[in-house]
Amino acid sequence: MTNGASSAVSNNLDPDSTGRVTLFLTRHGRTTANSMRLMQGWSDFPLTKEGREGVRRFGRGLRGIHFVSAWCGNLTRHYDTAREALDASGQKDLRIQVDPDLREDNFGSYEGRDEIETLTTVCNYMGYESRDQLREAKGRMISAYMQDAFHRLDLENPLGTDLAPEDRAETTEQVLTRMKRALTGIGEDALARGGGNVLVVSSGMSLQQFLITLGDDIDVPDMANTSVTKVAYANGRFSLAGPLASMEYFQAGGEE
Structure with missing residues (x-):
């Protein structure tokens, strides 16, 4: 696939819309544990070479989208995904803020x-x-x-x-409590900046458990590496702002 596919990406979010916040909830890139089919959780497995290439492709697919801030969990796979994606997207100067509450479920x-x-x-x-x-x-x-x-x-x-x-392994309630705390804080921080898009890198299970709370009709699929679910934040509430676990940005990034 070539980079010409970028026109298929739904970049119709106005980054300058005052007071509107859109969180790009993103699963990290492929790791050594993903390749070996091992449980990860809070354990700190790095991205593979293939994973880094995929993250850079994802980042290229984000070109043209302005992020007012970027956040990630406290594991290497989270930070490296956010950093390499932003660098490839053209926002090398955007600082990534780390919140441990965004990490994966503890197994x-x-x-x-x-x-x-x-x-x-x-x-x-x-x-x-x-x-x-x-x-x-x-x-x-x-x-x-x-x-x-x-x-x-x-x-x-x-x-x-x-x-x-x-x-030992967390309960779902524990995961939801910390995820909601983190994402609410991120949403409020973006509102204080006047609104805009926010890149948030976390993990599959923790994102799934958060997303199913947004509506009884939401059936969250398994999440591929670098998949994105856009969520709007306003008045202390979250709502879906796009398809679940979309690979549109990865696909739009094409091959180098």
Whole structure:
């Protein structure tokens, strides 16, 4: 694909609209853990070479969009995604602000373990044979149910780890509390600047769990690396401002 595809991107958001804030909620680029199919969570896996190339392509797709601020979680994959994307987009001088509340869900004792085996274990613990069966039963709420299952299972400690309670898997409520706190603060900060677009880089599960709270009809799909969901913020409330988990900016970036 060539860079000529950039015209397909919906850049119809006026960056100078006073008082309007649009958060570009973005999943980080591909990491070594993604390539090895390992659980990541709070563990700090870096971007792969392929991941960095994908982030730069994503950044090129953002050209022409002005960001008033940029935020990310406190893991290397979050910061490097934000930095390389902004550099490729033409906003090398924009400072990235880090908020630990934007990090991925904590999977406790299950971090660094085989992803397929671990997710199957969690589904079995909930009484289902597979993730597909669990999705059929729980639908749009699958990520919330899975995270709470991680929490309960880790407290039972079948792996025999000696993690302290505060280091074990989070509940969905804990994830939502910190994500809403972070994103509300980011939205208010942008409003204080007069509004505009904000790049926010986080992780798949934490973004999914936040997004399903925006409406009973919102069925959040699995999120590819560098996918974007635009969310409007006003009067302390969030609402969707575009498609869920869109790859339009990555696609518009084309090949170098």
